[in-house]
Amino acid sequence: MDHEPDATDGNTDGHNDPISREVPTLPSVAQPTGGSSTTMDTFNQMMAAVTHLIQHSQEQPQTSSRREPVVDKYLKIFQDMRPPLFTRVGEPVDVENWLLRVEKILEGMQCPDERRVTLATFALDGEVERWWRGQSLEKFRGRPDSQILWEDFVKVFRDWFIPPSVRSQMQERFLRLVQGERTVMQYESEFTTLSRYASPFITTTEDKCQKFLAGLRDAIRQPLLPFTFDDYAVLVEKARRLEIDFQAVQKMRDFQQKRKGFERTRSFQTHSGGSSVKKTIIDLALFPNHN
Known part of the structure; x- marks a missing residue:
């Protein structure tokens, strides 16, 4: 008996092909016979439209499944x-x-x-x-x-x-602001904060530099007075460097004083024996600057 061909002939793995499962073969439709060319054109157009609708209906679920939610x-x-x-x-x-x-x-x-x-x-x-x-x-x-x-x-x-009343208070605080016991950077931070309310008093960069310079401690301000500043960041950096130098000098002085006190104590112990601790304390209290 002759074998009747089917869709799997020539491709034994056809049942594993996803395309063969998702896109079925369109049914064959007999073309009209004996009709005019106009009838044939109309028939072909109808078949093309049906084919498009079938393919679109198969693709539509896949497109919608890939749609992502809208995110702001x-x-x-x-x-x-x-x-x-x-x-x-x-x-x-x-x-x-x-x-x-x-x-x-x-x-x-x-x-x-x-x-x-x-x-x-x-x-x-x-x-x-x-x-x-x-x-x-x-x-x-x-x-x-x-x-x-x-x-x-x-x-x-x-x-x-x-409100305006609060701004007036901030302006008064700005006008009275000085460095005091703050570091240069602590002073600069409060200066910048209060200067937001002092626009009537600071119209140029030079005005801002002069106000900042006037509030610095004397030891830092005096070396800067001979210079003219039109860059606020440069002024702040120079003041900060001066402060670092003064701190280094002060640490050196403190170290030297402690060293002198230690040497004085050791010398006193050498000449006076074991009871030198009490006398050393009295000596330092009475003669704190004695070499």
């Missing part, structure tokens, strides 16, 4: 940068530090202007978040955050949490 990439980047939460009213310095930190993050991630306020308000929580919702309705008539300019948000934020 700017919000994800902002969260990854760990912005500090602003939850309650604190010191003016805390408010300024929060604004500076958020601005730094927004600049670093190259955030579009229309997303700045949206992301910044995402870092508000508690009573501050409730405050912003009220301000959004009152000041901006309920406009979406994406339609609020960053400059307008900062102005409303500062006007509320750092």
Whole structure:
């Protein structure tokens, strides 16, 4: 008996071929006979349309299965940068530090202007978040955050949490600021913090340098007076180096004094025997600068 060919003839592994399973053979359709060329064209067009529909229906589930959820990439980047939460009213310095930190993050991630306020308000929580919702309705008539300019948000934020009365206090503290017992870098840190409120008194870099120089301790300020500074960073660095030199000299003096005291004690022990400790203490108390 002759063997009747089937789909597996010539390919014994056809049952393992995924394509043969997913794309079935279209049924054969008899072409119309005895028709005109117009009829044949219409028939061919219909068959092409049916073939396209079948193939599209087979591919559609595969396409939808690869679809990924939409993620706000700017919000994800902002969260990854760990912005500090602003939850309650604190010191003016805390408010300024929060604004500076958020601005730094927004600049670093190259955030579009229309997303700045949206992301910044995402870092508000508690009573501050409730405050912003009220301000959004009152000041901006309920406009979406994406339609609020960053400059307008900062102005409303500062006007509320750092009112004019507080700014005046900060200005007075700035005008009275001197180094005192602080290190140069500690003095510079407070100087920079308070200078944010002293824009009426510091209009140029030279003004800023003169005010910083005037507040330094005499021992550091005097060597710097003959020079003119128009670069604030250069002035701070020179003051810091002078401080390091003075500290090194002071350590050397302390070491020399301790060494002299030790030598005086050893000399006294040599001449006076074992009862020298008490006399040494008295000697150092009465003659602290004796060579």
